[in-house]
Amino acid sequence: MDIHSEMDKIGKRARAAQYQLRRAKTGAKNEALASMAEFLRRDADDLQRANRKDLRAAEETGRDAAFLDRLRLDEGRIEAMAKGLEEIAALPDPVGEITDLRYRPSGIQVGKMRGPIGVIAMIYESRPNVTADAAGLCLKSGNAVILRGGSESLHSNMAIAERLRAALGRARLPLDAVQYVGTADREAVSVLVRMDAFVDVVIPRGGKGLIERISREATVPVIKHLHGNCHVYVDASADPDKALRVVINAKTQRLGTCNTAESLLVHAARAGDLLPAIAQALQEKGIEIRACPRSLPLIPGAIAAGEDDYYAEYLGPIISVKVVDDVDAAIAHINTYGSQHTDAILTEDLGSAQRFLREVDSSSVMVNASTRFADGFEYGLGAEIGISTNRLHVRGPVGLEGLTTQKWIVLGDGHIRA
């Protein structure tokens, strides 16, 4: 069978399952989620056996230690997947939520009802836990999901997906609510992201290469998760202790995440006073500092920043530093060089805080808090399927609500339009 007709079959099955899922009771969905967790725990040995096949193949093809670590499924990670599914079961069901129902002068009541988007294609790289996380979130939000993980994690992903489908069966929900694309054909992804008739949205999770490829090829809408060039701006009125604490946390709590700070902006009036101490604390944590001409003399051991540094997402032990004249200059710098991911201001001045919140055009904008908080769990979403850098539909951490859409509902009593 050629890849087009194979993918078409998967798409049709997903669409059919999705219409059944649309009327699934919350209880049935939660029961399936609980069974998913149960089956993953029960079959942990089988999952690890499948995972060892993937690990061996990856070792043989010379993958590095970091890759192997992401691929590995140990007891702890299986337990984490199971717990994650149970947590999703405990979240409120977003489907059917009615809001803003109001009477209009014509006598009709108009409001909004939340429901599933439809069929979601999830394309991801080596972490097998995404299989369970994505399936759980899609199921709870009433969406059918078509999963396609990296070929290196094929055995692990298929083994997980098998348990997820068994759990759907036990809860009498359509098995095709969760499908895994197991074909070796690399064309599968290109076909999947152009199946407008059967797929409503594509969510890629992985490196820049994957996301750029999918954005280029897709005709189906894509919820993108691009890079994070996050800023912390220390305003004229910043409290020195809070500034030091937040900058150190934002940069060093974890180096490789998209919400890690990559650039520090400091108001000119505070550069002399605050920058040396902050820079020293960063350097003690092993961070290299790339400084603008005004900050360079204030920071022993810093090197001169080039224009490229202000655009960079280092994902490592480097930070760029720039002195700016005021909050306007800080906002302009962030809106020019930033990636509209997460940016924070340190200030005790209400006006500066309000301007920064309103005018910084990023998916998360923070006052006196570490950029590291930009995360679905920290925001109370319960779980996240990614962090959207789109402007439309959903920005920032995407949880159950981001996987839904709202339709209008109108209630009348035989009302007609005049």
Next chain:
Amino acid sequence: MDIHSEMDKIGKRARAAQYQLRRAKTGAKNEALASMAEFLRRDADDLQRANRKDLRAAEETGRDAAFLDRLRLDEGRIEAMAKGLEEIAALPDPVGEITDLRYRPSGIQVGKMRGPIGVIAMIYESRPNVTADAAGLCLKSGNAVILRGGSESLHSNMAIAERLRAALGRARLPLDAVQYVGTADREAVSVLVRMDAFVDVVIPRGGKGLIERISREATVPVIKHLHGNCHVYVDASADPDKALRVVINAKTQRLGTCNTAESLLVHAARAGDLLPAIAQALQEKGIEIRACPRSLPLIPGAIAAGEDDYYAEYLGPIISVKVVDDVDAAIAHINTYGSQHTDAILTEDLGSAQRFLREVDSSSVMVNASTRFADGFEYGLGAEIGISTNRLHVRGPVGLEGLTTQKWIVLGDGHIRA
């Protein structure tokens, strides 16, 4: 100058204006809207002179009466544009609205703030009033707009846009918040819808051909306004008077709109009782009936419906009729043949109403009300820029809120992530 660099310049100016608009005060935006209305009224003669040029050219190229009517700007239509702008001024400003601000266990407050999408490209056909309507809605929601109307209405649109820009100047807002693409080069649209760096969303308004072309060519997200194949389903428990009234209104109140009913579904138990009277009333209004095998014998003068009839958006004096076995069959029919625009049930049964509301996958779903209510004014949006048939971001009538996006805001007091 080639069309690419010309459009690039327009894009850059729009982006720059948009960053200024982001911090515009509500008062300044309302002042500009009021001045727009004032200038359109003041210069009504000039607008009509420009419009006569367009009308003459259209007559010479043999355009039909309906086209000329859409193109015509008379006193009444100029007054309606001005009133529309004043009504937009009177709507609450959606920019900066903060919702759902809650404390999290970590101590941070997390919420959402509404703001502009950014730069909107509006591509439309012959009605010149769209120039003012779109500019007004975009301005109020803090977006810069790039307008491109049909070449047949060039003089009218340019004359309107000139007044709108003058009003922006008087309110000390950036003129480039409203730009009109006046070049004769037909490539302009193709370039515009691929300028991802400068345009955040494209909204086409016009015939199917225009919307399909733009959907095909655009790399920027598109808010589509596709066709409406709207259904009215008369359930077993329907009240006969309400059913008759709503079906007649939904089909005949206006024939050519996207929220007009194109298909009537009737529960088998009520076909004999209700269908003859409803059909007769429709026929008295000049509506041709295309009936399924079960309804055909009940309706004198009806002709047999083919499969294509159930997919059709007639936009004219025809309706398809089908007898269905129950609410399940009605929902399945609508989800199969419908266009996910607007669908209504007539029922006195709460269970049927709830199932229909939840399971019909359309942008507007109604109980005991005419599909003709699917409209921004009727829903209380104040004004609409179109009716979205997208599933993501915004479905159904699009008003100010649909032209905005929400970002996350986080308020702390030096909080760091543990």
